[in-house]
């Protein structure tokens with residue numbers, strides 16, 4: 001197998017920047033939006049503890065005081081990216097907490113507000129697989145008819161024992177059901193996974209990638225498990241109850257995962273960001289560029305790329 005020509009990039013994987021440039025012919029950026037949502041895994045509906053790594057603070061914007069409107073957040077973001085990055089078009093990224101957790105009409109109003117802004121060509125909405133009932137899938141299908149619509153589903157792992165341990169509040173079957181109902185409707189589905197979850201072996205992590213590779217998924221975000229102060233995970237780390245991955249191990253597993261994923265799957269993220277003020281470990285993760293460069297170097301050393309071990313079923 002040769003590196004796919006359609007990537008049209010110098011990377012050894014199909015990054016989001018290249019995907020959007022190929023599709024829209026200009027630089028496209030995601031504008032992060034905090035629309036004031038909460039999460040059923042924090043407000044007592046599913047649980048009140050949240051996932052054990054969740055800091056529960058929402059965006060920096062939320063911490064700073066009353067939230068500006070969606071349009072105002074978009075205008076500010078556009079100004080920055082147009083001035084500093086020569087951006088052409090934008091995707092409104094509803095990022096904070098669970099962005100489909102609310103009545104459909106409220107969601108429609110917020111998404112419409114975002115799409116009503118100049119140069120916003122689509123939506124990317126982060127949520128949980130247990131928060132996408134059929135009426136919300138129908139709503140996304142409507143958007144997908146005239147704009148670029150991504151549904152970002154936080155899965156984290158396909159292993160139910162780990163999902164229970166991290167208190168995600170749903171099983172992998174809920175995720176499979178959400179993917180089944182959203183697929184074939186022109187909606188782009190992105191799945192989030194976390195590498196280095198407690199109790200998972202390298203083989204467990206690769207198994208997650210192998211299963212995702214068989215599904216109708218268009219994009220993936222690969223996160224590194226972080227220990228943040230004030231979270232249960234942070235406490236466990238400080239008590240010596242959990243081990244976090246070393247940098248080289250993380251890089252190797254990520255490269256193994258990239259080799260397994262289909263070449264068409266868009267790689268939206270390859271590491272994690274955490275708040276510096278509550279960041280505990282692993283310290284090496286603070287230098288994001290070094291991690292990304294390490295992944296590039298490892299793929300080059302192996303002389304492999306995304307999809308080289310992808311097995312079509």
Ligand code: SF4
Pocket residue numbers: 039040041042049050051053054055056097098128154
């Ligand atoms: S689903 Fe997201 S927002 Fe909700 S508790 Fe888990 S990490 Fe936090």
